[in-house]
Amino acid sequence: MSHTVQIDYQGIAIQCKSICEVAEKQLAELDAMLARLEKTSIRIMTQQAADLTAAINKERNTLNNQLEAVLEQAKKNAETRSGGSCLGSAQNLQNAVNELASKRLIEFQSLLQTLLGESIQEHQRKMREQNNGVVTIDSRTQTLLDGIGDEVLRQFTYLTYLSDNTLVGDKLLQAGQTLMEQMVNQTYEERYEVERAKIRAELEASRIAPETINKVIDEVQGSAQEKLTSIRQNATAEIVGEKVRQKSLKIIMDAIKQRGFVIDKKNIKIKRDTNEVIMVALKASGEKAEFRIFLDGKFIYDFHGYEGQACQKDIEPFMHDLEEVYGIKVTKQTVIWSNPDKISTMKYQAMNTNKNKQ
Secondary structure, eight states: EEEEEEEEEEHHHHHHHHHHHHHHHHHHHHHHHHHHHHHHHSSOOOHHHHHHHHHHHHHHHHHHHHHHHHHHHHHHHHHHTOSSHHHHHHHHHHHHHHHIIIIHHHHHHHHHHHHHHHHHHHHHHHHHTTTTTTTOOOHHHHHHHTOOOHHHHHHHHHHHHOOOOOOOHHHHHHHHHHHHHHHHHHHHHHHHHHHHHHHHHHHHHHHHOHHHHHHHHSSSSSSHHHHHHHHHHHHHHHHHHHHHHHHHHHHHHHHHHHTOOOOOOGEEETTTTTTEEEEEEOTTTEEEEEEEHHHHHHHHEEEEEBBBTTTTHHHHHHHHHHHHTTOEEEEEEEEEEOOOSSSSSOEEEEEEEEOOOO
């Protein structure tokens, strides 16, 4: 027989887990920065180092809490086979990862470099001399500093005050913002090539096609900050997409093996020109199942070598396992072609994992 069916489904658990894996790498970046800060903190003011450490820890805890919430929601989705909220939470987590990697980490790095480079102790010494050995901040300025929620801006504003304690109120805040923008932009310029190389390495480690990597890395315009933001967002999308494909491939392999098929690694090939993975599974009795898994989440399968309706004995439990065992939620089935030949020559089924991406 020949029977063509298109399947639309939500790969909720796959996508959520993939995003969480990317987030875990950014948590590792924060841990590395905390380790560097610990090593250099003796060179900067104790309180400044402590405040920066607290700010980085806050970012880390926030991201970690989001990650744990997504994993918990994904677990509930898998148990109840429901969707929706997990994908929304996962997308928020992915946005937070991009914000951290392309902006917050650079700001923290800029502040750390500034703290190490500034003659803070010298500024404080002069202020102690002016104030009989005590560094004092007038109550209005202290209130202004305490009211700045962003730790990076608060510390840059404090550095501005140390260098010119005649500035007060809005003028001090504006001067602090100007210093922050100046130093952060300088850090973007200095770190652009380093960050770009790091992102390229991440893409290569995720087995993204070279032409795709070049497109993500090279085809950007704007300031160093704008380019890094764009590169990071596009790179994260490619990495998550590739993780989804790889996990989809593993799920397909596991499910098809349960139907008695054998998969030889030599029968798994990557076609860079069409950006797909082709996998062929065989049975000793001669039946064959061929799968094409695309980066956009869609995959097509072709079962053939069966007499009459015999292929349904493999296809129906295969589809059941995808939904019941592996968390693939089928949302729509459309029969495109059906022809009951004696020997099936082609049976395609397409699934789109990204149908409900936000």
